[in-house]
Amino acid sequence: MCGIFGVVGHPEAANIAYLGLHALQHRGQESCGIVSSNAEELFAHRAMGRVASAFTPTDLERLPGDVAIGHVRYSTAGGSHLKNAQPLAIDFELGSLAIAHNGNLTNYEAVRQRLEARGSIFQTRSDTEAVLHLIATSRAASLRDRIVDALRQVEGAYSLLFQDLRTVIAVRDPMGFRPLCLGILPLSGGGPGGRATSAQPPRAYVVASEPVAFDLIGAEFLRDVEPGEMLVIDRSGVQSSRPFDPRPRRSCLFEYVYFARPDSRLDGVGVYDVRKRAGARLFEEHPVDGARASDTVVVPVPDSGVPAAIGLAARAALPFEMGLIRSHYVGRTFIEPQQSIRHFGVRLKLNPNASVLRDKRVIVVDDSIVRGTTSRKLVRMLRSAGAREVHVRISSPPTAWPCYYGIDTPTRAELIAASHSTEEIRRYLTADTLGYLSLEGLLGAVRDAAPEAGGASDGSPGHCHACFSGDYPVPFARAERQLRLIHG
Amino acid sequence: MCGIFGVVGHPEAANIAYLGLHALQHRGQESCGIVSSNAEELFAHRAMGRVASAFTPTDLERLPGDVAIGHVRYSTAGGSHLKNAQPLAIDFELGSLAIAHNGNLTNYEAVRQRLEARGSIFQTRSDTEAVLHLIATSRAASLRDRIVDALRQVEGAYSLLFQDLRTVIAVRDPMGFRPLCLGILPLSGGGPGGRATSAQPPRAYVVASEPVAFDLIGAEFLRDVEPGEMLVIDRSGVQSSRPFDPRPRRSCLFEYVYFARPDSRLDGVGVYDVRKRAGARLFEEHPVDGARASDTVVVPVPDSGVPAAIGLAARAALPFEMGLIRSHYVGRTFIEPQQSIRHFGVRLKLNPNASVLRDKRVIVVDDSIVRGTTSRKLVRMLRSAGAREVHVRISSPPTAWPCYYGIDTPTRAELIAASHSTEEIRRYLTADTLGYLSLEGLLGAVRDAAPEAGGASDGSPGHCHACFSGDYPVPFARAERQLRLIHG
């Protein structure tokens, strides 16, 4: 998964991008980067790791100008290499160009083969590089038209930011898989670039994967970028167009379940609200027989399970307790003694809070189960801390299908729900009961959280739920060709 | 503040100490260290920063042996220097000796002057070094007796671990300011050092500031070390003695309020339980007039305010909501744009979750107020996110006095409650109402959380609450002499 951020018209554009990326850090911790422009040149810094450690003050000073885009990246594919960090930046016929991408193109291999046959060279295995080649080889006159030309040739999920010396162009794919939103940042003195006019108070424009990036920098959320919309943003303002054929909306449901920050609002729907409602519906669908406030507690798997557990506890009129305490200091390269320690791996992150678990019936709430190994350890750990019963409740349907649209899920073989029934999973977890929220329940939670008139007025769900249903809205090449990988 | 950990009889003692320190990381992030012994030599590694980054696998391999002690440290005094990292290790007349210290000696300056006058040299400004000199200059025959001799000359707060080639000696000061507890770690095969006998199943002994350190390594909590107790731990077992004159117990109340992990149990009392009960009592003492579930939400300042907020919300029958979302990625060396951003500092750590705040009366619950600046920003941020009213509730009394027993509180001049009434503070915070829990209420919460018979059976509270009351149980030299500091 990735997060993207762009700013136009701020005298400290790179600093603003740095803060925006910081607020989007949950969308990717593998690498990050910023490209800025001072109207004459592009300047780039990319590094492995998190924003806070990847950029020194000196690095930011070397990114002058009032236009910038940034990227945070996480990917399990192909190993971790600096060369995969974005934004990418190139020179081509029309000048310099940078790009930042959240998503995944499903026809990448075919596009790449076509490009190679006409003489393009590739320095990464990233589908993002292919977009740059399509732009470079387009015969359209303007950068904007070349981008349209290029994107008409690709399929799949993309929220994209392009940057030349003075402009940021933001595009969201026609089905709207990945979020993207637009904001405005008032400037205290002087206009964007310091040229305020009486007609236009000084302000910068910002685009980001999630509105939490606007909160940190004090920007105002204007609106979501619409599926299929292209915004051309420069100092004079924002130009919107819709250059692609319309397609049904298929925004990602898993953003609401897990990926987005709870304080974000995507396509008009609050993430925290969805999760709380999902928790309430989860208890309605899967109550715990005879649960009483005197002997039963609702315990979230922190932090992602907290909102659903709050919703479930409130709906069930059961006490909500922090029965699992999360460590703030989880190290990466941890050393385990040879002498095996029970529940070791999970305890590094979570410790049972015995005082609220002892002799209780425990309803433990999590957002999803991927491989099942962590959940199994949690169940055992809760029991060893004194829980009388352990009832696992998951605030989304079984995750049974890989995502081909930008989320780094494991292969089907690794997804426990791809090959096991709920009862089989319950036995594996050694839980007393196990309940998943139904897809209808989850879609209902999103619908309920939508403002009045509500979501997709056409009655269609308007979401991609392929990871739960296997219903993939865009076909993809299943057999990946034998890659000639360049590592390093 | 600091955390200490010791292990005797485990074939991978340094690895166990590493994990124990990891679980105590919340007690100090400035520096850390481990000293191990293989019965022939002591081996040491100390470094700045957190455990996870300070120790590489190679560092741990260079710490052989089945005995180890470790230390995590935080101190605002005298800057951050590696030379202040503990455990300290020296050679003296009886051989090699290491020490790890949690606490603060109140008669350090007098002791140091006496030692210097007889020819001792000091490499740090740390009171811990003075203890080593007192041991070295004692004329008692054994290490144990020299330690007793030395500690009889010092006053104040100390939980101490000493280590020679084969033994760990653990001491808690007679008033029991700082916590210390004893645990046992079963070994799967072979005894401590591999010499299991039929009478004694193989096990290692562990000591730690808090029992959460035992949870991570799969050790069993045995009991708290008693105030004034000395434990001599070697492969043959644990010898207890009480070599000091008895004093009234004065264990630190602030550990329950803020410092200890919520899943810890100190002197028989569960921390999470105290915090929840404090939250309930807080609402009883300071209700919010006319609060109804339909228009009022209880919002913790995460993570430290969560248990009190849960307790308050349950007692008040009001909804508990995560109205402030905490970032997991707070960087150290953060760059702020010159262009000022509203609420910037606090937003890096906390972002308001507007969906649960808008048009609500918000009861925001925190554990304490130090300078007041952060709380003031939070109140404003909650209002700007749509809160109709903001009622601040603090689950401890006003913090009006500095701690001289091991917690790094600011000077009185910086403590807002040292010079301002609650009403003045409320106005500064711009809160609608402000309520602190009374000292009686807090002591009552601890008493209620104590198991049946309960706490200090003599009716005395048994706690140090000098930071709230100014009632210092041990005198201290107020005027610090002009220090001849060696920096570096």
Added chain:
Amino acid sequence: MCGIFGVVGHPEAANIAYLGLHALQHRGQESCGIVSSNAEELFAHRAMGRVASAFTPTDLERLPGDVAIGHVRYSTAGGSHLKNAQPLAIDFELGSLAIAHNGNLTNYEAVRQRLEARGSIFQTRSDTEAVLHLIATSRAASLRDRIVDALRQVEGAYSLLFQDLRTVIAVRDPMGFRPLCLGILPLSGGGPGGRATSAQPPRAYVVASEPVAFDLIGAEFLRDVEPGEMLVIDRSGVQSSRPFDPRPRRSCLFEYVYFARPDSRLDGVGVYDVRKRAGARLFEEHPVDGARASDTVVVPVPDSGVPAAIGLAARAALPFEMGLIRSHYVGRTFIEPQQSIRHFGVRLKLNPNASVLRDKRVIVVDDSIVRGTTSRKLVRMLRSAGAREVHVRISSPPTAWPCYYGIDTPTRAELIAASHSTEEIRRYLTADTLGYLSLEGLLGAVRDAAPEAGGASDGSPGHCHACFSGDYPVPFARAERQLRLIHG
């Protein structure tokens, strides 16, 4: 300047390349890199700085296979960036390809504009990247033919190594500006890749900028690659061809004067021998009147001036003394006190050895003068150490013209000899006398050092001496277009 190295058929190809680059380190210290192949994939590692610090054992383990090429780079142009490090590696229509380049293309801008117009994108400002695009866009069938096709479109100086999964292709430009040589490395057991046959004893082939790279790895020098020659090297052996139109040989004269290691032999001529003979001729052309062994010493500027000083002293029958001592510990980021220190900059590297200088007439021998500032400091430093007279002798002609064929010389404006007569330079240096070796003298020294029949049999010098004479054998675009640089 740069150095290149390639190996085919060695089971530890990356390790061999690492050692080869180490021996070529004097040709570039800014960045370095290696690409290896295990017949299935290419693997790359590039880093800033020197070989010894840029590659860890782990880095080398991640470069498997029996084919590898490597590169060391120094460039003053465009700042120091990792993205400029070589070898470059790409994927294109025919598969994976890596390239390492020593030299400079003179028609780069024209080629690049042509490539951009047909849709190529550029990630660096390096002319090397243009060669890759020419190959990718060639319509020839084989990699070899595409390389020929590409190189026929470029002009200037290039010694190039290409690598695909199983082959290294080495090319030296038709005028032979930069050196390149071929060697063979016997393998103790098993053949290249372990497939020895009775007809062919096991061996690997190596190519390098200078034969010193062979010395370190125990390889045998076979021969220089000829100007205009292309070698296709795989496990089966070496195929030579000459696909380019013949041009007059113009190998770089400055390699003999300064750039190459003294223990190298380029195009059959020993570098140390040239330098010694240049020193002897220098004294013949510019004797010091009345120099006697009793009052005159010959002092080199170490290390580059040593061979010429030895030759001069022997020819003049004057004592050779180390009158300047070179520090082995010259740091990069040196701190100078504000309080100015005389001769500070040059003293960091060189200190006068007063005992051999005092009251002497000193003949100080250096290879060249660039800006003159260092020489001026040296002269003053020698005088302040007691030298009675200082006679500067330079073992090459005045350096008056920039190099456009791969050596990073300053612009003409910075070259003191571009705008000043020898007498003016002498006055600037404050030397008693100054003598440069004539171009005829230098060419004569090379000729004398050549084996029997000797050098260019056609009587032509066969060397490029543009930096001395301004006689540029290949035209170049003087006005560089306004670059749209991407920094980072």
Added chain:
Amino acid sequence: MCGIFGVVGHPEAANIAYLGLHALQHRGQESCGIVSSNAEELFAHRAMGRVASAFTPTDLERLPGDVAIGHVRYSTAGGSHLKNAQPLAIDFELGSLAIAHNGNLTNYEAVRQRLEARGSIFQTRSDTEAVLHLIATSRAASLRDRIVDALRQVEGAYSLLFQDLRTVIAVRDPMGFRPLCLGILPLSGGGPGGRATSAQPPRAYVVASEPVAFDLIGAEFLRDVEPGEMLVIDRSGVQSSRPFDPRPRRSCLFEYVYFARPDSRLDGVGVYDVRKRAGARLFEEHPVDGARASDTVVVPVPDSGVPAAIGLAARAALPFEMGLIRSHYVGRTFIEPQQSIRHFGVRLKLNPNASVLRDKRVIVVDDSIVRGTTSRKLVRMLRSAGAREVHVRISSPPTAWPCYYGIDTPTRAELIAASHSTEEIRRYLTADTLGYLSLEGLLGAVRDAAPEAGGASDGSPGHCHACFSGDYPVPFARAERQLRLIHG
């Protein structure tokens, strides 16, 4: 071995110390450190590695004041640890004190035991720490008198610098084992600390192990510190005294042979001059039969063998040639292929220059032979490069005894000359002939190099030559007690 440097009265004292240490870097590369004082506090920075990398500009800014001492250290004993880095700095009864030490105390163990018995604690195994304890436990009134008191209790080799808030005290042991010299540094404006008077032009005083440290900073050499002399240096000037009983001078002969920089002058004798004269005497003692300029070359092992080779060649009237080329880029953690390479280890540092070796009789000159392994490889490498004969000449006597006075020589078991005759060593080296300079010859070379009146006027050589003769001028405890080492 170690190097020490001190400065008093320079407004940028730490910067000056940094440069001084840089010039003394050849005396120790393991660790380095500087302590400065601004008259109120001491400030320290110590780090592993070389000066240029161990100090950042920020590190130096944190070392304010006009007094500073510094230290560079190399030691094979006890591993490399930061805690062994000097200067040490402590607080004791009289205030703050720092110390830097070059040398080795021979009665350290006895002193330490006495100190431990009275209650001193030790944080290192360094004899330097014992000196600090002796000062702290002395009952003399002033720091100066305590230092005298302390040093009267120790034996062995020491050149020492002490620093308190305003003063540097320099002491050289009564036998003068290690060098130490005094210089003066004129300040361009204002006096030391800015308080110039008409009577006293502004200047700073500097002390250093070798005068090359003065050259780099532009200071003037005043004189050597005499054996047994103590200098008390503050802003008002230099006070000399001789508080110790006189002993015969025994300055280290090996400094002239190898350790000191050739451009240094120790106790009035130029190092380069000694080496050249040693080379001449070496040929006189061990000529090569029938050597003629037409077929014989003199080749130094660079850099340490260069002056002796120059002297030998001149005396023998044979050509001096750089037949071995030294690499400037020798890396520390080098990777060798499993596939063994002939002469690999030595080739990393030295490569034969075949053009001057082929078919020649080669006289190769080095300063000493320690284990013999490197010399053996050199002989073989010279032969494989074409040398017809190889005659090894060593410009000092066989090194057969370890040094107990501060040089890190191997144990006797490792010294090839401790157990083998010259003929046996020759056979091991596979040299045609081998000749060592006699002790008389070496002492004669020193004597000849001394200025007119000459050296030890009493006819005694005045040098320690225990490493050659086994004649140890100070007894030492041969059996080192079982150390209770603290590593880390």
